[in-house]
Amino acid sequence: MLGLMQNQPLLISGLIVHAERHHGDGEIVSRRVEGDIHRYRWRDVARRARQVANALDGMKLLFSDRVATLAWNGYRHLELYFGVSGSGRVLHTINPRLHPEQIAWIANHAEDQVLCFDLSFLPLVQAVHAKCPGIRQYVALCDADRLPAGSGIPNLVSYEDWIGGQSTEYQWPSFDENSASSMCYTSGTTGNPKAALYSHRSTILHAYAAALPDVMCLSARDAVLPVVPMFHVNAWGIPYSAALTGCKVVFPGGALDGKSVYELIEGEQVTYAAGVPTVWQMLLGHMKPNGLRFSSLKRTVIGGSACPPAMIDAFREDYGVDVLHAWGMTEMSPLGTLCTLKNKHLAQGPEEQMKIRLKQGRAIYGVDMKIVGDNGEELPWDGRTYGDLYVKGPWVVREYFKGEGGDPLVDGWFPTGDVATIDADGYMQITDRSKDVIKSGGEWISSIDIENIAMSHPAVQMAACVGMRHPKWDERPIVAVVRKPGTELTREELLKFYEGKIAKWQVPDDVVFVDAIPLGATGKMLKTRLREQLKDYKLPSA
Numbered sequence: 001m002l003g004l005m006q007n008q009p010l011l012i013s014g015l016i017v018h019a020e021r022h023h024g025d026g027e028i029v030s031r032r033v034e035g036d037i038h039r040y041r042w043r044d045v046a047r048r049a050r051q052v053a054n055a056l057d058g059m060k061l062l063f064s065d066r067v068a069t070l071a072w073n074g075y076r077h078l079e080l081y082f083g084v085s086g087s088g089r090v091l092h093t094i095n096p097r098l099h100p101e102q103i104a105w106i107a108n109h110a111e112d113q114v115l116c117f118d119l120s121f122l123p124l125v126q127a128v129h130a131k132c133p134g135i136r137q138y139v140a141l142c143d144a145d146r147l148p149a150g151s152g153i154p155n156l157v158s159y160e161d162w163i164g165g166q167s168t169e170y171q172w173p174s175f176d177e178n179s180a181s182s183m184c185y186t187s188g189t190t191g192n193p194k195a196a197l198y199s200h201r202s203t204i205l206h207a208y209a210a211a212l213p214d215v216m217c218l219s220a221r222d223a224v225l226p227v228v229p230m231f232h233v234n235a236w237g238i239p240y241s242a243a244l245t246g247c248k249v250v251f252p253g254g255a256l257d258g259k260s261v262y263e264l265i266e267g268e269q270v271t272y273a274a275g276v277p278t279v280w281q282m283l284l285g286h287m288k289p290n291g292l293r294f295s296s297l298k299r300t301v302i303g304g305s306a307c308p309p310a311m312i313d314a315f316r317e318d319y320g321v322d323v324l325h326a327w328g329m330t331e332m333s334p335l336g337t338l339c340t341l342k343n344k345h346l347a348q349g350p351e352e353q354m355k356i357r358l359k360q361g362r363a364i365y366g367v368d369m370k371i372v373g374d375n376g377e378e379l380p381w382d383g384r385t386y387g388d389l390y391v392k393g394p395w396v397v398r399e400y401f402k403g404e405g406g407d408p409l410v411d412g413w414f415p416t417g418d419v420a421t422i423d424a425d426g427y428m429q430i431t432d433r434s435k436d437v438i439k440s441g442g443e444w445i446s447s448i449d450i451e452n453i454a455m456s457h458p459a460v461q462m463a464a465c466v467g468m469r470h471p472k473w474d475e476r477p478i479v480a481v482v483r484k485p486g487t488e489l490t491r492e493e494l495l496k497f498y499e500g501k502i503a504k505w506q507v508p509d510d511v512v513f514v515d516a517i518p519l520g521a522t523g524k525m526l527k528t529r530l531r532e533q534l535k536d537y538k539l540p541s542a
């Protein structure tokens with residue numbers, strides 16, 4: 001017997017219809033690439049998303065055709081999120097930090113037909129358009145009078161011209177909720193990038209889950225600043241969850257330096273912000289020397305890379321801001337776990353609580369996870385045993401776009417490529433990417449632990465730990481360190497700093513001071529490149 005409730009497909013258009021009807025006057029504030037601040041309301045997003053849909057219909061774009069963006073977080077990008085997916089096309093957000101060759105490859109692989117871009121990416125589009133014959137319309141996300149003349153880009157129109165003449169009426173189509181809605185390519189540190197192809201259903205379920213109290217806890221009383229980019233995994237789903245909950249949204253555009261982000265937080269009374277550690281490092285780096293405080297910010301979600309304990313401390317102790325550590329990946333839409341305490345932890349002291357906050361957190365309902373050993377056997381949840389982390393759930397990939405890379409699943413589970421422990425309360429902690437884990441004399445050393453300790457030293461700005469070949473131990477860890485400007489730190493001082501914090505055999509063999517740690521397109525440390533830079537390095541003990 002089937003249930004007798006209405007069978008309405010879960011579609012992204014439903015989110016914008018809801019936002020317009022139920023919190024149409026909710027504010028959307030954007031710092032534009034021109035530098036000024038733009039503000040309007042959810043009802044304006046809905047109206048202009050309908051114009052986008054009409055523009056795509058006018059081009060005779062078919063169901064599931066791809067529309068690409070190369071854009072910062074801003075209101076026009078938001079309109080495309082709803083107009084493109086809501087009308088049945090697939091929004092392909094491209095990471096502008098990728099190499100131009102890779103961008104052209106991705107656009108061709110995705111078979112993009114329209115490319116919408118912020119003017120800051122004009123040179124990039126000029127460099128790639130000749131390599132992308134399938135793109136038949138270029139749309140510059142700007143006013144008509146700012147459209148650059150003589151750019152050499154064919155079929156180029158300003159966004160305002162593109163949608164300006166379109167009707168503001170549109171009947172959102174209904175279709176199978178499993179239809180594709182958006183796509184995002186993984187960074188592809190090895191081989192060609194592969195795309196996760198999200199569906200309307202996966203996106204809506206993820207949007208509900210992301211808003212839950214023990215996840216991002218979003219409400220109509222919040223003002224949210226997604227510093228996480230809309231060009232990578234849908235800014236952790238915040239645009240969708242915001243439409244669902246009716247929070248105010250504040251978009252930083254391309255100004256991600258500490259001063260700009262701080263001014264936006266204070267000026268717009270942001271209560272909640274989300275980003276990767278490198279962005280928060282810039283923010284804290286600006287606030288401390290200038291003696292600044294937050295007057296509205298209550299919590300921040302930090303993920304994408306391990307959050308250094310020193311950062312959690314600084315936010316909590318110095319600024320009274322709760323840090324929620326999150327873990328996920330492109331293939332998971334992206335949220336998998338979030339770290340919030342349970343009731344029983346509230347009676348614990350700050351040190352005990354800190355041990356929990358450092359973990360990547362508990363699985364969000366909708367994601368199941370397990371750790372497995374070398375033979376695929378499931379390992380115990382004791383907080384000590386580490387193994388390969390596998391996940392499954394309705395917003396986890398089943399297969400990559402066009403079947404690239406074959407079947408990624410193992411008995412229905414997706415291997416994340418991360419190595420982790422899970423404790424008896426279900427808190428997962430990432431030890432490493434499986435390719436970064438350091439194997440010394442048959443034992444594993446966590447590069448994240450070594451980096452976290454270095455980062456807690458007051459003279460260290462950034463630290464990356466990699467394994468180096470060793471004739472006896474296979475590999476030994478060394479740590480590459482960027483010193484804070486104006487500080488002096490010696491190798492010996494830092495090595496001494498490790499004493500008593502980890503077992504002696506886990507202490508790195510050496511410290512290498514560098515000017516910068518290479519970062520990838522999503523702001524993560526690129527250890528492959530660091531290893532290349534250190535290829536002539538010899539361990540002192542080898």
Ligand code: ADP
Binds near residue numbers: 303360416432
């Ligand atoms: P890519 O760089 O492949 O595009 P994603 O953005 O999908 O990657 O990143 C996924 C990976 O980032 C995870 O598998 C994990 O290794 C790492 N990661 C994400 N969040 C955290 C976190 N909180 N702590 C440690 N590692 C994290």
